[in-house]
Amino acid sequence: MIQYIAKRLVQLIAVxxxxxxLTFMITQAAPSDAAQMQYISMGTxxxxxxxxxxxxxxxxxxxxxxxxxxxxxxxxxxxLGTSTKFSESVLTQMSRKLxxxxxxxxxxxxxxxxxxxxxGILSAVKKNKWIDYLIRFLSFFGISMPNFWLGLLLMxxxxxxxxxxxxxxxxxIAGIVLPVATLTIPMVCTYxxxxxxxxxxxxxxxxxxxxxxxGISERRIIFGHVLPNAxxxxxxxxxxxxxxxxxxxxxIETLFxxxxxxxxxxxxxxxxDYPLIQGYVIxxxxxxxxxxxxVDIMYRLLDPQIxxxxxxx
Amino acid sequence: MNVLEFQDISVIYQNGKTAVHNVSFTVPExxxxxxxxESGSGKSTLIRAAMGLLSTGGSVSxxxxxxxxxxxxxxxxxxxxxxxxxxxxxxxxxxxxxxxPRRKIGPQYIExxxxxxxxxxxxxxxxxxxxLSRLKLADPERIMRSYPFQLSGGMRQRAAIxxxxxxxxxxxxxxxxxxxxDVTVQAQVVQEMLKLREDMGTAIVIVTxxxxxxxxxxxxxxxxxxxxxxxxxxxxxxINAPRDEYTQQMLMAVPELEDEQIVKIR
Numbered sequence: 001m002i003q004y005i006a007k008r009l010v011q012l013i014a015v016x017x018x019x020x021x022l023t024f025m026i027t028q029a030a031p032s033d034a035a036q037m038q039y040i041s042m043g044t045x046x047x048x049x050x051x052x053x054x055x056x057x058x059x060x061x062x063x064x065x066x067x068x069x070x071x072x073x074x075x076x077x078x079x080l081g082t083s084t085k086f087s088e089s090v091l092t093q094m095s096r097k098l099x100x101x102x103x104x105x106x107x108x109x110x111x112x113x114x115x116x117x118x119x120g121i122l123s124a125v126k127k128n129k130w131i132d133y134l135i136r137f138l139s140f141f142g143i144s145m146p147n148f149w150l151g152l153l154l155m156x157x158x159x160x161x162x163x164x165x166x167x168x169x170x171x172x173i174a175g176i177v178l179p180v181a182t183l184t185i186p187m188v189c190t191y192x193x194x195x196x197x198x199x200x201x202x203x204x205x206x207x208x209x210x211x212x213x214x215g216i217s218e219r220r221i222i223f224g225h226v227l228p229n230a231x232x233x234x235x236x237x238x239x240x241x242x243x244x245x246x247x248x249x250x251x252i253e254t255l256f257x258x259x260x261x262x263x264x265x266x267x268x269x270x271x272x273d274y275p276l277i278q279g280y281v282i283x284x285x286x287x288x289x290x291x292x293x294x295v296d297i298m299y300r301l302l303d304p305q306i307x308x309x310x311x312x313x
Numbered sequence: 314m315n316v317l318e319f320q321d322i323s324v325i326y327q328n329g330k331t332a333v334h335n336v337s338f339t340v341p342e343x344x345x346x347x348x349x350x351e352s353g354s355g356k357s358t359l360i361r362a363a364m365g366l367l368s369t370g371g372s373v374s375x376x377x378x379x380x381x382x383x384x385x386x387x388x389x390x391x392x393x394x395x396x397x398x399x400x401x402x403x404x405x406x407x408x409x410x411x412x413x414p415r416r417k418i419g420p421q422y423i424e425x426x427x428x429x430x431x432x433x434x435x436x437x438x439x440x441x442x443x444x445l446s447r448l449k450l451a452d453p454e455r456i457m458r459s460y461p462f463q464l465s466g467g468m469r470q471r472a473a474i475x476x477x478x479x480x481x482x483x484x485x486x487x488x489x490x491x492x493x494x495d496v497t498v499q500a501q502v503v504q505e506m507l508k509l510r511e512d513m514g515t516a517i518v519i520v521t522x523x524x525x526x527x528x529x530x531x532x533x534x535x536x537x538x539x540x541x542x543x544x545x546x547x548x549x550x551x552i553n554a555p556r557d558e559y560t561q562q563m564l565m566a567v568p569e570l571e572d573e574q575i576v577k578i579r
């Protein structure tokens with residue numbers, strides 16, 4: 001197990017190299033000029049000399065590989081660079097934005113699980129009864145709605161029309177409601193269907209017939225056998241969602257002016273703030289690899305067949 | 314006294330197909346009835362109907378199934394649950410498939426016992442160990458600690474029989490219990506079941522396509538084809554003087570029956 005984790009962590013380093021290198025190349029390939037963007041974002045139109053000087057200072061005139069090498073060298077020394085847009089270190093900038101994204105992700109994740117699991121199980125157990133049809137019908141709606149549209153709709157109804165919330169999200173409990181709802185509704189709808197499918201698949205297995213033949217009650221079968229087994233495929237999906245949420249839902253954060261990391265990176269991309277983009281990319285890569293690792297470890301813990309087979313090898 | 318009685322039973326599935334047509338026969342106390350027939354003959358459907366475990370979409374469309382004189386089809390869900398596993402038990406072709414693959418045998422065994430009698434986990438564990446040793450399983454503790462996939466087919470089947478018999482049921486329904494096992498293990502399992510009948514007086518309905526197993530074990534044989542009961546009678550009569558044409562054909566189709574394919578035990 002420890003060997004396995006160590007192997008995966010080595011892989012993480014390779015992934016980080018690959019991902020940062022690729023994004024570096026891609027952002028450099030974009031046609032706009034970072035130096036120019038910096039002045040435009042400050043509202044001034046620089047002279048050609050000033051631009052040239054700034055490019056020289058930012059190291060933009062060096063070959064791309066040299067720039068990447070320099071960036072990498074600094075990163076390995078613990079320096080993620082300075083954001084050109086916000087004129088502060090990438091680390092400071094990110095550590096200010098991250099808690100906001102984590103807050104949004106955690107609240108949305110917890111609420112999603114609390115709603116999706118009971119509904120998914122109910123839908124599976126009451127298969128083809130009216131409640132199942134209702135849940136499936138509503139979840140179909142939720143999946144079909146694009147989230148920016150859902151966000152705008154919620155904003156229009158609850159903030160503009162009813163005036164229950166502010167259009168620009170505030171830093172209190174009321175402020176988080178709309179962004180969380182926008183994030184949660186599509187996720188709940190997706191998960192309800194996945195959980196329903198997973199539970200139904202388990203309910204159709206022979207061990208359920210076996211348990212019934214031994215006189216075990218339906219309640220025990222569902223909660224003691226079917227649900228823990230159905231959790232296995234769901235864990236993978238939840239892992240992906242956690243990665244997705246921690247990456248910051250750029251559209252929703254922008255829509256609600258939520259000062260999280262998704263919002264930050266959209267702005268960074270707009271002004272070609274390379275150090276900040278690279279910082280974000282490192283964060284994303286680390287999150288995805290770590291979440292995948294966690295999911296794999298969970299899988300081993302939950303499934304004795306995988307756990308014991310590996311031991312034999 | 315009859316333990317089980319099928320009275321004019323028909324079973325239909327959702328697709329409109331009738332799997333069992335007007336079948337009637339009785340299972341006297343302490344007796345072993347073998348239901349033989351090719352696959353698709355409705356023999357498994359019949360005993361699943363008695364357990365109330367027809368797969369989704371299947372239902373008994375007519376007739377009565379009497380268990381100790383009471384119509385099982387009139388039982389509530391809770392009533393039938395409480396006699397499943399205690400009064401009437403069932404074993405399957407692949408025992409491992411009918412246990413939760415992600416939980417050890419022990420907890421599943423103990424859970425089963427505690428569904429029927431109020432004992433502590435420790436006491437239930439002791440009942441389980443006793444029963445497993447009774448089935449001549451070496452190292453019952455290890456079996457309790459194992460996952461189903463860690464045991465051989467024969468061990469799993471014997472563990473399943475132990476589990477089914479621990480409440481001393483009046484009736485054991487066995488759905489092809491030996492078909493997935495090789496011949497030697499088959500013989501052992503057959504012998505264990507015969508011994509349990511002798512010791513506990515449990516009536517057994519065994520569904521099989523193996524005429525050898527049927528003739529070795531059964532007191533009565535029921536022959537089914539395409540959902541119809543073709544013949545029902547005492548073993549000697551059915552084997553030696555079959556009245557039905559299909560039974561005759563079936564007996565002729567297994568010439569090896571007379572030689573080594575027959576389950577030789579003693």
